[in-house]
Amino acid sequence: MALMHHLSTSISSSSSAFLGQNAFNSRTQKVSVPVKNRGIPRCVATPPTEKTVYKTKVSRNENMAKLQAGYLFPEVARRRAAHLLKYPDAQVISLGIGDTTEPIPEVITAAMEKRSHALSTLEGYSGYGAEQGEKQLRAAIASTFYRDLGIAEDDIFVSDGAKCDISRLQVLFGSRVTMAVQDPSYPAYVDSSVIMGQTGQFQKDEEKYGKIEYMKCTPENGFFPDLSTVARTDVIFFCSPNNPTGAAATREQLTRLVQFAKDNGSIIVYDSAYALYMSDDNPRSIFEIPGAKEIAIETSSFSKYAGFTGVRLGWTVVPKELLFSDGFPIAKDFNRIVCTCFNGASNIPQAGGLACLSPEGLKAMYGVIDFYKENTNIIMDTFTSLGFNVYGGKNAPYVWVHFLVEARGMCSVRFLRRPTWLLLLAAVLDLAVKVLLGLVPLVTGAMS
Numbered sequence: 001m002a003l004m005h006h007l008s009t010s011i012s013s014s015s016s017a018f019l020g021q022n023a024f025n026s027r028t029q030k031v032s033v034p035v036k037n038r039g040i041p042r043c044v045a046t047p048p049t050e051k052t053v054y055k056t057k058v059s060r061n062e063n064m065a066k067l068q069a070g071y072l073f074p075e076v077a078r079r080r081a082a083h084l085l086k087y088p089d090a091q092v093i094s095l096g097i098g099d100t101t102e103p104i105p106e107v108i109t110a111a112m113e114k115r116s117h118a119l120s121t122l123e124g125y126s127g128y129g130a131e132q133g134e135k136q137l138r139a140a141i142a143s144t145f146y147r148d149l150g151i152a153e154d155d156i157f158v159s160d161g162a163k164c165d166i167s168r169l170q171v172l173f174g175s176r177v178t179m180a181v182q183d184p185s186y187p188a189y190v191d192s193s194v195i196m197g198q199t200g201q202f203q204k205d206e207e208k209y210g211k212i213e214y215m216k217c218t219p220e221n222g223f224f225p226d227l228s229t230v231a232r233t234d235v236i237f238f239c240s241p242n243n244p245t246g247a248a249a250t251r252e253q254l255t256r257l258v259q260f261a262k263d264n265g266s267i268i269v270y271d272s273a274y275a276l277y278m279s280d281d282n283p284r285s286i287f288e289i290p291g292a293k294e295i296a297i298e299t300s301s302f303s304k305y306a307g308f309t310g311v312r313l314g315w316t317v318v319p320k321e322l323l324f325s326d327g328f329p330i331a332k333d334f335n336r337i338v339c340t341c342f343n344g345a346s347n348i349p350q351a352g353g354l355a356c357l358s359p360e361g362l363k364a365m366y367g368v369i370d371f372y373k374e375n376t377n378i379i380m381d382t383f384t385s386l387g388f389n390v391y392g393g394k395n396a397p398y399v400w401v402h403f404l405v406e407a408r409g410m411c412s413v414r415f416l417r418r419p420t421w422l423l424l425l426a427a428v429l430d431l432a433v434k435v436l437l438g439l440v441p442l443v444t445g446a447m448s
């Protein structure tokens with residue numbers, strides 16, 4: 001009897017060279033992939049070495065030792081590279097990091113070019129800047145994303161990306177706090193929590209870390225946790241629109257979340273890295289919810305709006321109203337962390353960020369977002385027409401597909417050992433369909 005696995009698969013339209021214009025064009029090109037049988041590869045063992053290795057007297061950080069394998073995305077990239085080394089002709093669809101593929105609009109790169117050249121002049125040169133970011137950019141972020149929400153320029157900390165800020169926030173909180181996270185979620189929240197020492201050991205049977213409150217988000221609960229079953233924690237990481245499910249929380253749901261945090265005296269770290277992908281009228285910022293300034297921090301990024309994944313620019317909002325239990329302003333401690341552990345975002349990307357928020361830059365940014373949204377629609381329509389249950393997509397570049405896969409007989413598919421979901425971060429439609437049907441080789445990592 002064939003073994004059937006229930007899987008939900010997240011496909012990001014923003015993520016793949018396969019969906020970029022320069023490789024396979026999902027809109028115009030049909031791609032067919034021959035499946036090659038290249039025989040059974042031979043493994044050659046490395047001979048044991050006699051040499052005694054020198055060891056320091058420094059013991060390994062026990063929290064690092066708790067981490068399972070590598071961070072998800074480098075691990076997926078490593079497996080893909082290893083597979084390609086063995087099978088150079090294999091057509092592999094990357095299930096790895098949700099990277100961007102579209103070029104950065106010229107109105108934005110021109111500003112970075114100008115700033116870069118100015119650094120070669122006496123008048124234009126600048127060294128260390130303000131650790132919190134340039135005043136003009138902080139003001140532009142406040143007026144573009146938080147207009148009428150009571151967020152001021154000095155509540156904003158410009159950074160080298162949301163992921164870096166997530167780790168700096170963990171340093172701010174320290175090792176004694178407890179944390180909750182959506183399940184599934186972007187892996188940086190859990191891994192940074194493990195590294196800080198906030199968690200217990202990894203429980204192999206459950207595939208979860210001890211002391212983390214995993215908030216189940218499934219189609220059954222509309223991808224919003226049943227808060228009546230969620231234990232109190234100090235910090236709640238919440239991402240909307242969500243990577244990887246593509247679900248965006250409604251105003252009513254976020255109002256409940258804010259009330260839940262307030263009742264428990266918790267802090268929400270709200271990740272809005274995909275807010276501009278929203279088509280519905282859902283909140284784009286947690287600060288749209290009354291009272292959120294007293295319980296929330298928001299982190300966001302230019303990465304998925306302007307193709308800044310390599311340029312690196314993001315920001316975090318820490319409102320003055322947010323206080324620790326002893327009344328000390330959290331922003332003051334975050335400022336201390338930023339000044340100590342970071343010296344502020346690079347000045348060239350900051351010039352790019354400012355250009356993003358000019359009228360022409362905003363128009364160009366929305367053009368890039370529309371391109372990815374069109375890909376998302378193609379993926380959604382295709383999977384829907386194939387009879388799959390499809391979620392997300394409308395408010396995020398992530399499409400969450402539920403499907404049944406026959407595990408036995410999938411020749412070269414490295415399959416998951418348990419019902420879970422795959423992070424399918426790339427897809428030419430033809431290829432994606434073939435992968436789902438088990439017709440092409442696939443190397444992947446599982447997220448839990």
Ligand SMILES: Cc1ncc(COP(=O)(O)O)c(C=O)c1O
Nearest residue numbers: 161162163186243273301303314
């Ligand atoms: C939900 C979420 N937050 C943060 C990030 C990281 O953003 P950045 O490139 O600004 O570090 C990503 C990247 O994929 C993400 O999906």
